[in-house]
Amino acid sequence: MKIIVCLKQVPARDAILRLNPAGTWVQETDISFEVNEPDIYALEEALRLKEKHGGEVVVATLGPARAQQAIKEALAKGADRALHLDDPAFLSLDASGVARALSRAIQKENPDLIVTGLQSDDFGFAQTGVILAEILGLPHSTIIMEIQVTDKTMKVKRELEAGFFQWIEMPLPALLTVQSGINKPRYATLKGIMAAKNKPIQRLSAADLGLQAQDLAPRQKIAKVYVPVKKAHTEYLEGGAKDVAAKLVDKLKNEARVL
């Protein structure tokens, strides 16, 4: 089976983020980037399906030149090739813009299955995969914890709230967004890293994909980004470890009365 994995590069979890001067996004210079964590699980799931059923895993990434690093990591782990959607017109797209661009690249591939992480750690829209399914006319399901493929159909375990799950059957081709924790992602091996050097990365621009400005026009605008206004009256305790521990225990005993 041919599986597409949509993989995004986001600012690293431990990066110290600062707002840009315009206050519309974070400053992207001087921070490190990494593969969006839920997408790592999506990639692992695709690699496991390929190992079981045969076929090909193709990575689709939209992002500037720095996203090559994320693509290379995926290729080193075992993806066969990659589509890199890279164009100045792709900067700061919203979820529908990203989905539209990805749909053009993926349509030509005619995959059996598309997997994405359930959301990105930066915008956190949790929309791109689902919109992509609709544009491509594919059935989908979200927040998936297990995938069982049999010939032209599959059974997936969808996570619900409060510890509930549900099995859902649907025909292929289809799109799934997977939940973090669905598997234990592998590390790239040295052999994998060497092999990745010869794996093809196809660069695709807006023109290559026949995308006009109106196809990518934003449907929502971020007017301002800021540090959240703290609502709760958090009392901060300061000092050396021993001091703070004593202060805290005193507060818990005499103020909060929970000890």
Next chain:
Amino acid sequence: MSNDILIFAEHQAGRVTRPTWEAVAAGQSLAADLGTTVSAVILGSKVEALASELAAADLTEVVSVDSPLLADYTPDGYTLALRDLIVQRQPRFVVFSHTYLVRDFVPKLGAALDRNFIGDCLSYRREGGRLIFVRQLFQGKFSADVEFAGDAPYLVSFQAASFREDSVRRGATPAKVTAFAATLSPENIRQKPGERFREAKQAVDLTQAEIIVAVGRGIKKPENLDLARKLAEALGGELGASRPICDSGWLPMDRQIGSSGQTVAPKLYVALGVSGAIQHQVGMKGSRTVVAINKDKEAPIFEVATYGIVGDLFELVPPLIEEIKKVRAG
């Protein structure tokens, strides 16, 4: 109905759910601010009783879309039915609660309508003629003011507890219930959903715990869990964790606190190296006293903490255990 507000209602086991009432509160608030009317829509099979339950709220109308094909939720069925209704009625806003079900189909609905969905909002405000929605970025490290571009209908969902169930305005008389016939056919519904189930009985019931020590990524290694375990023992509490810890298999899934795990409300909640992403906060916001220990002073957990300590948990916890033992012994 044009220029109106439409609220999407969910139900489970024959009852309108709590998130739905929160969406009703949000929709009523928007309608009051915009000076428009507000209605609700409920989908399902044999939903008369649910529609009347909903009609107790102060609404212009409750629209029921009743079909055997909507007996179980599917993203295909719900999208097709709601798309028909929205195309016909052209509401200005469609208001949702940001549940797993809404996440599952509303982006598709937006794409099917060629309209936009701003999901997971905390609040909204008016600024002149503009309507600004506030949502989180980077797992709560930042907030963003977001506006719709393009044409209505606009789809918007609010995070759990952004609006209060008890602020729903009741109507003097029940709202009228109108049936809407959506065009649905079985071949257009591609997902076949099974029953809802829970995994093997949960070994630990954290919902009953009076004291919980929760660990997050800041614990760094599974070996370090012992430190947290010792603190929990000293306090006479249970050990819990944020999702990444259970995902990594360091603690079993039944120790997980958050939207996909358990919702707890102990009298004392100690968060060790838990950043406090919203999915975690949803599961512990009801705790009476929250202690947050985290080396990142920007960690969202501090927003819900009673006492905050910015520092290294590995330095802080050992003396803390000693102090607790002293107090307990005395």
